[in-house]
Amino acid sequence: MxxxxxxxxxxxxxxxxxxxxxxxxxxxxxxxxxxxxxxxxxxxxxxxxxxxxxxxxxxxxPQDPRMAQLDELLAEGKQIQAIKVYREITGAGLAEAKEAVDRRMR
Structure with missing residues (x-):
């Protein structure tokens, strides 16, 4: 163009x-x-x-600002709450959200 x-x-x-x-x-x-x-x-x-x-x-x-909240939850050891936040942000299913949060924890 x-x-x-x-x-x-x-x-x-x-x-x-x-x-x-x-x-x-x-x-x-x-x-x-x-x-x-x-x-x-x-x-x-x-x-x-x-x-x-x-x-x-x-x-x-661009990263959603709520991902910082997700990282804070992971730092506090609140993986289940982090998965819930991830699902709210992305609309992902439970299994996909768990895998993504597990990868983010590494």
Whole structure:
């Protein structure tokens, strides 16, 4: 894309990211219980790809300020409360939230 004759850095790379994010949103909105697991796996692969593309371009996702609260809970040894906070922040399921909190504790 050009603006006033100047190319915007990284814009060519951001287009595929936008497409993947849109695809992930569409997949996430069409989930039915019987098709949930295969779509969850596809969505997870798309999220991984988006993360790789963002890292390649040097774009960081802003961290939710409530993650500091989660870290404080972990420092106090309150893992169950930390999992609850993680689920509130991300909308993750119980197993996914537990795994994420366990990784964050390391």
């Amino acid at each position: 050009a603006t006033g004759g100047h190319k915007i850095p990284g814009m060519d790379t951001l287009t595929p990211i936008a497409i993947l994010v849109l695809a992930a949103a569409v997949l996430g909105s069409t989930v039915t219980p019987s098709r949930n697991k295969p779509l969850e796996r596809r969505l997870a692969r798309l999220e991984e790809k988006v993360d790789l593309l963002m890292a390649h371009v040097g774009v960081e996702q």
